[in-house]
Structures are given as C-alpha cells and as structure tokens.
Amino acid sequence: MTVYETDLPGVGRKFELDHGDDGRIVVVLHHDGRREVFRRPSPEADSEKLFDLDIDEARRLATVLQGTTFETVDTDALSVPLGGSIIEWIEVSEDSDLAGETLGDAEVRAETGVSVIAVQRGAETISNPDADARIEAGDVIVGVGTREEHARLEALA
Amino acid sequence: MADLLLDAGIVVTAVAIAGAVAWRFGQSVIPAYLLVGLLIGPFGPSAGGLSLSLVEESEFIELFAELGIVFLLFFIGVEFSLEELFAEPDRILRAGGIDFVVNAGLGAVLGLALGLGPVGALFLGAVLYPSSSAVVTKSLSDLGWIADPESEAIIGTLVVEDVVAAVYLAVLAAIALGDAGGGVLLSLAESGLLLVGFVLLATLGGRLVERLFDAESDELFLLRVVGATALLSGFALQSGVSEAVAAFFVGAAISETDLKLRLERVLAPARDLFAAVFFFAVGLETDPGAVAGVAPPLAVGVLAGVLAKVGSGYLGGRAFGLDDRRSLRVGLGLTARGEFSLVVAALAAGMTGVVGDFVPAFAVGYVLVTSVLGTLLMRYSGRIERAVASRAG
Numbered sequence: 001m002t003v004y005e006t007d008l009p010g011v012g013r014k015f016e017l018d019h020g021d022d023g024r025i026v027v028v029l030h031h032d033g034r035r036e037v038f039r040r041p042s043p044e045a046d047s048e049k050l051f052d053l054d055i056d057e058a059r060r061l062a063t064v065l066q067g068t069t070f071e072t073v074d075t076d077a078l079s080v081p082l083g084g085s086i087i088e089w090i091e092v093s094e095d096s097d098l099a100g101e102t103l104g105d106a107e108v109r110a111e112t113g114v115s116v117i118a119v120q121r122g123a124e125t126i127s128n129p130d131a132d133a134r135i136e137a138g139d140v141i142v143g144v145g146t147r148e149e150h151a152r153l154e155a156l157a
Numbered sequence: 158m159a160d161l162l163l164d165a166g167i168v169v170t171a172v173a174i175a176g177a178v179a180w181r182f183g184q185s186v187i188p189a190y191l192l193v194g195l196l197i198g199p200f201g202p203s204a205g206g207l208s209l210s211l212v213e214e215s216e217f218i219e220l221f222a223e224l225g226i227v228f229l230l231f232f233i234g235v236e237f238s239l240e241e242l243f244a245e246p247d248r249i250l251r252a253g254g255i256d257f258v259v260n261a262g263l264g265a266v267l268g269l270a271l272g273l274g275p276v277g278a279l280f281l282g283a284v285l286y287p288s289s290s291a292v293v294t295k296s297l298s299d300l301g302w303i304a305d306p307e308s309e310a311i312i313g314t315l316v317v318e319d320v321v322a323a324v325y326l327a328v329l330a331a332i333a334l335g336d337a338g339g340g341v342l343l344s345l346a347e348s349g350l351l352l353v354g355f356v357l358l359a360t361l362g363g364r365l366v367e368r369l370f371d372a373e374s375d376e377l378f379l380l381r382v383v384g385a386t387a388l389l390s391g392f393a394l395q396s397g398v399s400e401a402v403a404a405f406f407v408g409a410a411i412s413e414t415d416l417k418l419r420l421e422r423v424l425a426p427a428r429d430l431f432a433a434v435f436f437f438a439v440g441l442e443t444d445p446g447a448v449a450g451v452a453p454p455l456a457v458g459v460l461a462g463v464l465a466k467v468g469s470g471y472l473g474g475r476a477f478g479l480d481d482r483r484s485l486r487v488g489l490g491l492t493a494r495g496e497f498s499l500v501v502a503a504l505a506a507g508m509t510g511v512v513g514d515f516v517p518a519f520a521v522g523y524v525l526v527t528s529v530l531g532t533l534l535m536r537y538s539g540r541i542e543r544a545v546a547s548r549a550g
Binding site: 006007008009010011016026028030031032036038040044047048049094 | 236237238240241245281290294296297301304305308309312313316418421422480482
C-alpha cells in the first residue's frame with residue numbers, strides 16, 4: 001500500500017492512503033499541531049472531513065488504531081491486580097462522613113469490606129493503621145478489596 | 158508617552174474588534190483591518206459633525222507597520238520551500254509562469270492604458286499579480302479544499318508567486334528609493350549585490366544560521382530571530398534596498414534548517430500583531446475619497462483582474478493535470494489579493510507624481526474587493542462549477 005506525502009508550504013503536510021475501491025483517506029498535519037482527517041470517496045469527488053484532532057488525541061487514536069492500546073498511568077485511579085481483590089487509592093473529600101472519625105468508629109471494614117492498609121496524609125504515610133487512627137479530609141485511604149467493596153468505600157469517602 | 162500608549166491601545170483594540178467581526182462572517186481579517194484603518198484614520202468619514210477619526214499617524218503605528226512588512230515577508234520566506242519548487246519543476250513553473258505573464262501583464266497594460274507611464278505600469282503589474290497566501294490558505298483550510306488535489310496547484314502557484322514577487326519588489330523598491338535620491342540604476346545595482354549576498358546566505362549558510370539561532374529557551378530564540386531580522390532589514394533599507402525583500406531572504410535562509418517548525422510556533426504571534434498594525438496603517442494612510450476617486454478604473458481593473466486570475470488559474474490547474482472542475486477551482490481559489498499588493502501600495506505611497514497618488518488608493522480598493530470576493534467565490538464555487546458545466550455541456 002502506498003502513502004502519498006505532499007508538502008503544503010504555509011499549511012503543513014498532507015498524507016493520502018488508498019482506501020476502498022478508489023477512495024482515499026487524507027490526513028492533513030497543520031503546523032500548529034492540529035490534524036484533520038478526510039475521506040475522498042473517488043478521485044473526482046470532493047473530500048469530506050471526518051474529524052479533527054489535537055496532537056494528544058491524535059497520538060492516543062494512533063495507538064488504538066495500531067492495536068497497541070494501553071491504559072495510561074493515572075495516579076487517581078491506580079489499581080493493581082491482587083487475585084479477586086485489588087488495591088485502590090481513595091481520597092477522602094471535605095464533606096465526607098469519614099472525615100474526623102477513627103477507622104474503628106467508622107467501621108470501614110464492616111461497612112464496606114475494604115481492609116485499610118495505609119493512610120496517606122500529604123507526604124506522610126501511616127501504614128498498617130490501627131482502629132484508633134483518625135481519618136481527615138484530604139487523606140488518601142489505601143485499601144484492599146473487590147471492585148464492589150471499593151465502590152462502597154468510594155461512596156462514603 | 159501617554160499619547161503613544163493610548164494610540165497603541167486604540168489601534169490594537171480596533172483591529173481586535175474588526176478581526177472578530179470578520180471571523181464571525183468567515184472572512185479573512187485583512188480587509189477588516191484595512192477598513193477599520195480607513196474608518197478611524199485621519200481621513201475617516203464624519204456624519205452630522207461627528208467624526209469617527211480616532212487616531213493620526215504616529216511613531217507607534219509607523220514602527221509597528223514597518224515591522225509588520227518585515228515579518229510578513231520574513232514568514233513568506235520561512236514558508237517558501239525550494240524543495241516544493243523543484244519537486245516537480247515542470248508543472249509548477251508552467252503554472253507559475255502563466256500566472257505571472259497573464260496577471261502582471263494585465264496590470265502593466267492597464268497601467269499604460271491609464272496613462273501612468275512605464276513606472277506606474279510596473280507598479281500596477283505588481284498590485285495585480287500576486288494572490289494573497291494569507292487569505293487563500295485560510296479559505297483552503299476552512300472549506301476543506303486542503304485535502305483535494307487543487308490545493309497542491311494553488312499552493313504551488315503561491316510558492317512561485319512568493320519568490321517572483323520578492324524579486325519584483327526588489328526592483329520596485331530600487332525604483333522608489335532611487336526616485337527619492339540617487340539614481341535608479343545605481344540603486345538597482347546595489348540591491349542586486351545585496352540580494353546576491355542574502356541568497357548566498359540562504360543557500361550556503363543554513364548550518365551557520367541554525368547554530369546561531371538555536372537557543373535553549375523559546376524566549377532567547379525569539380529575541381535572536383527578531384533582533385537579527387530587524388537588524389538585517391534595517392541595514393538593507395539604510396543601503397537603499399527593500400527591507401521587505403531582505404526579510405524574505407533571511408526567512409528563506411532559516412527555512413532550510415530544522416528551526417522552521419519552532420519559528421512557526423514562537424514567532425507567528427509576533428508576526429500577527431505587527432502585520433495587523435501594518436494593514437491598519439495602510440487603511441489609515443488612505444483617503445477613502447481617493448479610493449472613491451479611482452472607482453471607474455478600479456471597477457474595470459477588478460473585473461478584468463478577476464477574470465484573468467480565474468483564467469490563468471484554470472490553465473495552471475490543467476498544467477497540474479487536473480480535470481476541468483478542479484482547474485476552475487484553482488482559478489477561483491487564487492482570486493484574492495492581499496499582503497503583497499499592500500506592500501506595493503506602501504512602497505508607491507512614497508513616490509511622487511501620478512504613481513504616488515494613484516497606485517496606493519487603487520491597491521487598497523483592489524485588495525478590499527478581491528479579498529472578500531475571493532473568499533466568496535471559493536465558498537460558492539459549487540454553484541459556479543455547476544453553472545459552467547451546464548453551459549459547457
């Protein structure tokens with residue numbers, strides 16, 4: 001398959017790929033990073049614009065199309081497989097009922113099923129906290145549990 | 158100082174508003190900047206004793222407009238691509254050649270017919286010849302033509318125009334500056350010599366230029382490029398050579414390096430600001446009455462000029478091997494005139510006699526009409542294509 005590349009001075013570059021019987025997919029890379037994708041059904045027809053993407057969207061779409069899709073690391077939703085259970089980081093919001101309570105009073109484990117293995121407060125980590133450990137707004141609770149259990153904790157936090 | 162700052166505020170706010178209105182109607186900003194300059198300049202119209210006139214020519218406007226010319230041409234140089242020119246020289250030079258002969262030729266004939274003399278004919282040829290890269294490429298992107306083969310013919314023609322117009326401008330500047338003092342021939346020889354220097358720099362000095370400008374931070378990069386460009390074009394002007402043409406070749410020197418993309422990113426905003434003030438200033442210096450005064454030749458010029466561009470564009474499209482419909486589009490797409498014609502107007506404004514009186518007013522009117530008309534012709538090209546096809550069929 002041939003890819004036709006043309007320089008468009010003042011605009012950017014244009015790539016064309018054969019597609020279908022005698023149609024083509026046309027991609028225009030603008031100097032400002034914008035990418036436009038067109039389809040031209042036949043050589044005589046006018047191209048129809050399908051969509052345009054910024055540079056990040058284009059990268060992501062490219063990996064999906066290549067079949068090398070992956071989850072990007074997002075610390076807000078980091079999860080690690082652990083049998084049926086997973087470890088998740090859940091932040092306690094200002095208006096959460098948990099804020100100000102100890103782990104024991106809040107009965108986190110009995111209520112949600114999640115075992116709290118650590119509480120992160122700013123740069124400090126309280127690992128293996130006991131029932132007296134107090135939870136504050138802004139803390140990040142690190143727990144082990146199934147997805148449903150985490151969902152219950154998330155609702156409380 | 159307070160006056161200058163206030164002037165700057167008024168001018169930039171005015172072009173900001175005019176630009177927003179143009180954007181809203183899918184038009185290029187160039188005619189809008191020109192119009193607002195005409196309206197609030199010293200020749201602005203007054204109604205019921207109330208004048209719209211807000212600004213006079215000032216040092217701020219003069220300096221920014223000058224930088225506008227320099228950076229417009231600098232960027233045309235940056236975007237100029239030797240590679241594109243010589244990728245398929247056959248068809249691109251054929252299309253560019255037809256374009257030059259037909260349109261510059263028509264301008265020259267019109268100039269002679271209007272009794273402007275040989276110098277006036279040269280100037281009018283330069284007003285009618287080059288299409289506006291800024292207006293045309295905006296429409297190409299807006300309408301999605303950019304994906305189709307006609308855009309290659311259109312942009313190819315624009316590339317030829319850029320380099321031919323730069324040399325053309327050098328000749329006109331030699332005449333204009335020689336007119337002001339010294340002899341034209343001497344001035345021509347000087348600019349020829351200086352241009353050879355710039356061309357050598359552009360072709361051989363790529364590596365050196367790259368090392369010179371490749372600063373780590375964008376801020377330092379911006380300062381170096383603006384500094385060097387202003388310095389070289391100022392030096393050129395001091396030696397009696399067009400600053401615009403010098404800037405073009407400085408840009409062309411940089412375009413052959415890897416810095417091109419960074420330039421587009423870092424310097425385009427500076428260019429846009431200066432260029433907006435330049436277009437405004439051309440409007441400002443133009444008396445609407447003078448434009449109205451040249452209305453009859455302007456009407457003839459627009460009619461003949463648009464037909465000539467459509468015709469030469471059509472032939473250029475055929476040279477690119479396009480079918481009839483796409484070739485017609487090439488012609489419609491190239492109709493808009495803009496920045497080059499206005500640089501010629503600014504140059505002619507410094508001339509004495511009939512050229513200095515007639516050419517600037519004519520050029521401003523010509524750009525106003527064709528830049529708007531060109532955008533509209535492209536937008537409604539479907540109807541025009543069908544009308545032409547049904548007549549031909």
